[in-house]
Amino acid sequence: xxxxxxxxxxxxxxxxxxATEQQFPxxxxxxxxxxxxxxxxxxxxxxxxVNALLGGRxxxxxxxxxxxDETLEPIHPHVPLIxxxxxLTSMVPxxxxxxxxxxxxxxxxxxDSNAGDYFPSFMKLNGIDHLVLYGKAPAWTxxxxxxxxxxxxxxxxxVGLDNLDLRAKIAEDFHGVEGKDYGLAAITTAGENLxxxxxxxxxxxxxxxxxGPGAKMGALNLKAVLIQGRHADLxxxxxxxxxxxxxxxxxxxxxxxxxxxxxxxxxxxxxPSRMLGAMGTKNNQETTWTDKLDAENIxxxxxxxxxxxxxxxxxxxxxxxxxxLNVRPDKYIKGDGPxxxxxxxxxxxxxxxxxxxxxxxxxxxxxxxxxxxSSGSAISWAMELYQRGIITREQTRLDLTWGNYDAIEQLxxxxxxxxxxxxxxxxxxxxxANGKYPVESLDYLMAVKGLTQSDPHDARILKAFALGLAxxxxxxxxxxxxxxLEINAKINDSPDFKAELxxxxxxAEPNSYDGKEIAVRRCENIYAVGDSVxxxxxTTKLFNSPSLPGYEEFAxxxxxxxxxxxxxxxxxxxxxxxxxxxxxxNAKLGVTRxxxxxxxxxxxxxxxxxxxxxxxxxxxxxxxxxxxFYEVSNLTEEGMPKPEWREELETVLTS
Amino acid sequence: xITVHLPEPLRDxxxxxxxxxxxxxxxxxxxxxxxxxxxELFNFAVNGELVLHGEKDVMLKNGDDVEIVVAIAGG
Numbered sequence: 001x002x003x004x005x006x007x008x009x010x011x012x013x014x015x016x017x018x019a020t021e022q023q024f025p026x027x028x029x030x031x032x033x034x035x036x037x038x039x040x041x042x043x044x045x046x047x048x049x050v051n052a053l054l055g056g057r058x059x060x061x062x063x064x065x066x067x068x069d070e071t072l073e074p075i076h077p078h079v080p081l082i083x084x085x086x087x088l089t090s091m092v093p094x095x096x097x098x099x100x101x102x103x104x105x106x107x108x109x110x111x112d113s114n115a116g117d118y119f120p121s122f123m124k125l126n127g128i129d130h131l132v133l134y135g136k137a138p139a140w141t142x143x144x145x146x147x148x149x150x151x152x153x154x155x156x157x158x159v160g161l162d163n164l165d166l167r168a169k170i171a172e173d174f175h176g177v178e179g180k181d182y183g184l185a186a187i188t189t190a191g192e193n194l195x196x197x198x199x200x201x202x203x204x205x206x207x208x209x210x211x212g213p214g215a216k217m218g219a220l221n222l223k224a225v226l227i228q229g230r231h232a233d234l235x236x237x238x239x240x241x242x243x244x245x246x247x248x249x250x251x252x253x254x255x256x257x258x259x260x261x262x263x264x265x266x267x268x269x270x271x272p273s274r275m276l277g278a279m280g281t282k283n284n285q286e287t288t289w290t291d292k293l294d295a296e297n298i299x300x301x302x303x304x305x306x307x308x309x310x311x312x313x314x315x316x317x318x319x320x321x322x323x324x325l326n327v328r329p330d331k332y333i334k335g336d337g338p339x340x341x342x343x344x345x346x347x348x349x350x351x352x353x354x355x356x357x358x359x360x361x362x363x364x365x366x367x368x369x370x371x372x373x374s375s376g377s378a379i380s381w382a383m384e385l386y387q388r389g390i391i392t393r394e395q396t397r398l399d400l401t402w403g404n405y406d407a408i409e410q411l412x413x414x415x416x417x418x419x420x421x422x423x424x425x426x427x428x429x430x431x432x433a434n435g436k437y438p439v440e441s442l443d444y445l446m447a448v449k450g451l452t453q454s455d456p457h458d459a460r461i462l463k464a465f466a467l468g469l470a471x472x473x474x475x476x477x478x479x480x481x482x483x484x485l486e487i488n489a490k491i492n493d494s495p496d497f498k499a500e501l502x503x504x505x506x507x508a509e510p511n512s513y514d515g516k517e518i519a520v521r522r523c524e525n526i527y528a529v530g531d532s533v534x535x536x537x538x539t540t541k542l543f544n545s546p547s548l549p550g551y552e553e554f555a556x557x558x559x560x561x562x563x564x565x566x567x568x569x570x571x572x573x574x575x576x577x578x579x580x581x582x583x584x585x586n587a588k589l590g591v592t593r594x595x596x597x598x599x600x601x602x603x604x605x606x607x608x609x610x611x612x613x614x615x616x617x618x619x620x621x622x623x624x625x626x627x628x629f630y631e632v633s634n635l636t637e638e639g640m641p642k643p644e645w646r647e648e649l650e651t652v653l654t655s
Numbered sequence: 656x657i658t659v660h661l662p663e664p665l666r667d668x669x670x671x672x673x674x675x676x677x678x679x680x681x682x683x684x685x686x687x688x689x690x691x692x693x694x695e696l697f698n699f700a701v702n703g704e705l706v707l708h709g710e711k712d713v714m715l716k717n718g719d720d721v722e723i724v725v726a727i728a729g730g
Contacts, residue, residue, distance in 0.1 A: 255694040258664075259662075259663075260696060271724055272698060272724050275705040276705040276707070277704075486707075487698065487707060487726050489706050490693065490694075490695055490697075492708035493709065493710060545696070611706075
């Protein structure tokens, strides 16, 4: 039997196919770092790959496809962890994002997570487009770049620190200010302890979250990557600042930015979700919750808003509970956030009703480096198992009754340390596979492809949202393809406008299955392109508004910045290509059509309240919608790229 | 009479809470001149339940409570 290639052989083989010099203005290097041997190699992504996948998430997929050895375990250090920065990151307003990609130890399918704040921008500002990390460092290491030259620094002074203390100490030790002088991606103690619901912190709140990136980085013995200074020559192919002004004006004049994101951030969505009867509550056993968590009730605790690198939107609400004498005056009395996801996951989904308790849990998760979607979901799953008597206090040593704030807070700290029952929560969706829960527990796991749901919105009503959660390549996550505007009556009641928006006829009725595959396809394409150029999802057309920057602005600025000309059709095709490569990777990991599905509960239990009482997912209708989705996505009935397209993709990936 | 709650961006000098005679949401939209000005950010809720489509044809009765809420995607 042929032995699989080692990671060294894979890197060697890949390097022979990469370029040895810059391919276009502003392009940064792809740097391969073997942490075990402390060796560094460099190359440039060839134009044929850029033309097919652009950069950021797209090119990360090219790299993972070439370097992945699926015979290993996902946590193995020879499965690389790949950081990528969008082709426009740091150079266009609101394009401050980057992705981290690998094989997920949490879901055991593709891991791909996007974050902002400053780290991706500092990659680009220092001429690093992709950073491929592999091998286990002999001791805890901090990788320190000044420009694009890395130094392997003994991380002993920072090991054991969580996000707040770590960022303060790094600022002191490296004499700088994050965001101004350097960007930092780092793990907390949760990552050190290989907690599967831990992320990589890209700022005080920004986190590469879904799929366990913190555990992947911890498995490399890599505490942090620090990129200091601004050393790259980012002279663009053509002047781009005038068009940047158009983009900024478009952003700032869009109603959702002016009236919602800049003022309160994403917690706005809590209210419409609960009014619809679609607010995931108590692990989605119920679907509405108290109005005490409506966004306006957070107003007294919000001193201001923050933003990512050079973004004019500033959508991140800060919180400060210092004036509330009922709140414990420790380091968690103020912080950054929450987003709607956190509000939902640590409010209704665990039975919490008090704003200050949600804010405090948000601040604790930011410090402990826990993905609030995954850790909140793991806790609500445990609470339902406790409610049903599938697990008992004998096992948990904690009273996991819904809304027991003290137990939830304690459990977060125990999770980061893998102490007691925290060791079970730390295994997230893998708790059954790891023998910590009985198999029947899987009936109550709200996950797809091993990843728990990100958005707390219960999608039994909105069928396009449901389809998106089923087919998303990284698992049950709204940020890959959510047809968000499906919730809006004005758009639903304008059939011509809606058809133009999505490129085909989509039913006006949110709970209908008709045409929803067309809308999901359009959203999945544009969001994948957004991730590949580095644009924030919140400010990408179709996610929050039909008026935000989209293909036209992306294509113009890719041309101005890099000199690469792309038509609207070509850029849309790139979005499709990214999904296609992701499906090729998932196929290597054993993913099939059967995995493009939804939690059992949504097929079998109906919504019990609100205007859509009685609504659930019909298996037959869902299956037909899935087949239609495959057809409009150029996929076979098994969900794989059709042969002709697959050959084209494999030519890009392997030639 | 029905009660209408207007969010700040749509008030344009009007009160936050108004009362009016209306038999449908279509009437409310016309009386408040919101057909063009209201963008994709805003949805109606009647008696606490969100309306997702066919809004102009939603019939109202005396005492109904109409609220315009902000609906965006999340993160």
